[in-house]
Amino acid sequence: MTRTLDPTSAAPNVTTRQRSLAAVLLAVGVPMFMVTLDNLVVTNALPVIKTELGASLGDLQWFVNAYTLSFASLLLTAAALGDRFGRRRMFLVGIAVFTLASAACALATEPWLLIAARAVQGFGGAAVMPLSLTLLSAAVPDRLRNAAIGAWGGISGLGVAVGPLVGGAVVDGLSWHWIFWLNVPIGIVALPLAALVLNESFGATQRLDPLGLLLASGGVLALVWGVVHGADDGWTSTGVLSALIGGGVLLCALIAWELRTPTPMLPLRLFSSRAFGLANVVSFTFAVGVFGSIFLLAQYFQVVQGLSPLESGVRTMPWTLAPMVVAPIAGALVDRVGARTLLTLGQAMLAAALGWMAAVTTVDMSYGAVVGPFLLAGVGMGLTFAPASTVVMSVVPADRAIASGTNSTIREVGVAMGVAILASIFATYGAYTDPHQYVDGLIPAIRVGAIVVAIGAIVSAALPRKIVAVGLPLP
Structure with a gap:
């Protein structure tokens, strides 16, 4: 065992324990999967929750946005608290808060109670997401870092992608409350695992904002x-x-x-790096177009075709499972192929997939019509997570916590804005009243999502071919 200095701090870390990459990935991956899963785990449950709680379309949006907004608003603050009080310590606090809030979600009997509990969930998730990547980056040697980030991206992508499937399966087999109860045993296991495996580290102590x-x-x-x-x-x-x-x-x-x-709180001087700024623009457009579309598409099979939540989740599997396979591969290839190529290809695939979905969607559409665009979207999603994270973490190696927190904040704000914007377009042209009205609103909303992601593809093409680390003088 050795005592080391954190590169962002003048103070020594606590004793460093050598752990295998698999153990570290498990320690950061289990809680991160739990947190990312809850971004969209409610989507396939929304029609059921709407009926049982008497929720409006606005309530449905806030079931998603209360989580993503609180998540986004505290990401950078949580990273700063981790620098000051210990990153592992704040990571454990985040897991505990998230677990308790999940129980509160499961016990909600009114829309406002669920919205409030989802907001507290977001507070806990804000401490888990950026610190998971920072703790992972610090625990692996430089030669393994991109592969580790690729695996991290795969876990993150899997959590986001299987959310609708898990939500549908649980709602169908039990009730919507259990999509939140499931987090409780996971959190109980994740707490001691992270405490045992992860090393404590500190960053440069600075005043909060x-x-x-x-x-x-x-x-x-x-x-x-x-x-x-x-x-x-x-x-x-x-x-x-x-x-x-x-x-x-x-x-x-x-x-x-x-x-x-x-x-x-948000060091704007980071954006003097063209690579950092453009990567965050792509993360934002990706979140707006893709997650705003998923919010509506995940409900299509239930509202329009009358399928159960589980049947709906199974039909999204070509989309949801592809990132699990593609993201780790993208992480392993990013040094060889280049982040710009992978990101541009991923955004182009996603834009084409959303445009394809808008073109073929009808009330009586056969499932075979969407398998192709679902697969294309899944591959595009998998090509996004790891390269975007690699760019952000490579540009500012002196403070990965701030870089990761900034990127995660922008992405989560994009999720909230995407759900709000595309649901607003949906409400302008359609409604939940009957299948035809739903499709009337769904098609223009997805078209807008495709346009937003296409803009991201153009922006990603402007990334520099070689990402160069910069020594920005952070305070």
């Missing part, structure tokens, strides 16, 4: 609220306009503050 946190979370929340309510309340209504304008003002104030404060 509570004003930045308030401006960021308030601005994004206001914008998403305005988009969610725009279709129903009217885009020119006082409440919606106030939310949209207020959100924009808060985000402008955030940029001004982060440029001024010596200890920013």
Whole structure:
């Protein structure tokens, strides 16, 4: 056993225990899978929850967005707390909070109770996601780092991708409450596993940025609220306009503050790296287009074709299982092929797949019509996770926690914005009242998702061929 210095800290780490890559991947992967699973685990359960809790379309969006927004708003703060108080310690706190909040979700009897519990889940997840990647990166030698990140991307992609399938299976076999109860035993196992396997480490201690946190979370929340309510309340209504304008003002104030404060929550100087900035733009457009589409597509087979949640989940398997196979391969190939090539190809595949789905979707569509685009989307998704993470972590090796937290924050904000924007387009043209109305709203929403992802493909093509690490002077 050895005592080492964290490259981001002048203080020594606690005693370092040598663990195998498999053990470390298991320790960070189990809780990360649990957290990423809950991004979309509710999607196939939404029609059932809508009926049992008497939820509205707005409630359905908030069942997803309450989680992603709280998740996004605290990612960077959780990373900073990990630097100060110990990354493993904050990782364990995140697992515990997430597990307890999952039990609260399972016990919810009203829409607002489920929304509130999902928000607390997001707080716990915010401590797990970025720190899992930071702890993994610190635990493996440089020669294995890209392969480890590829495996991490595969686990993350699997959690996101199988969410609809797991949700459908549990709802069909038990009840929707069990999609949350399942997290409790996983969390109970994950806590001692992570405590036993992972080494404690610290980063450069700096002051927290509570004003930045308030401006960021308030601005994004206001914008998403305005988009969610725009279709129903009217885009020119006082409440919606106030939310949209207020959100924009808060985000402008955030940029001004982060440029001024010596200890920013979101170090904007990171974006002086073209590779870092473009990779985060791609992460955002990917999240908006893909996850906004999944929110609606996951409900299609139940609402339109009358299938059970499990039957619906099984039909999405060509899409959901492909990332599990493709993401690790992409991670292993990223040094040889280049992140730009893999990311551009992945976004192009996803845009083509969404456009294909919009073209073939009808009320009486056969399943065979969507197998092709589902497979194409799954491969594109798998080509996205690891290369994007590799670019972000390679550009700023001096502080991987901040780099990972920034990227995860932008992606989760993209998920929330995607669900809000595409659901708003759906509400403008369609409704849940009958299958034809649902398809009428689904098609234009997916088309917009395809356009957004296509923009990401164009942006990713502008990434530099060779990603060069930069020594940005972080505070």
